[in-house]
Amino acid sequence: MKEKLKLLRKSKGVSQKVVAKAIGVTLSAYSNYEQGLREPSNEVLIRLCKYFNVSADYLLGLVDYE
Numbered sequence: 001m002k003e004k005l006k007l008l009r010k011s012k013g014v015s016q017k018v019v020a021k022a023i024g025v026t027l028s029a030y031s032n033y034e035q036g037l038r039e040p041s042n043e044v045l046i047r048l049c050k051y052f053n054v055s056a057d058y059l060l061g062l063v064d065y066e
Helices: 002-012 016-023 027-035 042-052
Strands: none
Touching: 002 027, 002 042, 016 027, 016 042
16 A cells, blocks of 8 residues: 555655645654555545545555556
């Protein structure tokens, strides 16, 4: 998931701070998701999917395309 989050964020041209604020988590928490140090809760996963307009299957690595 960490690689996908970083790729999606960079393709949107936004900072980690912007994504963190948009999904309602701290910058530290979002940074940890991108580094693979933490996994988002189900609630945060849903917010990430909505923010990046991708499926949970894609973020979780169950499918390689979106």
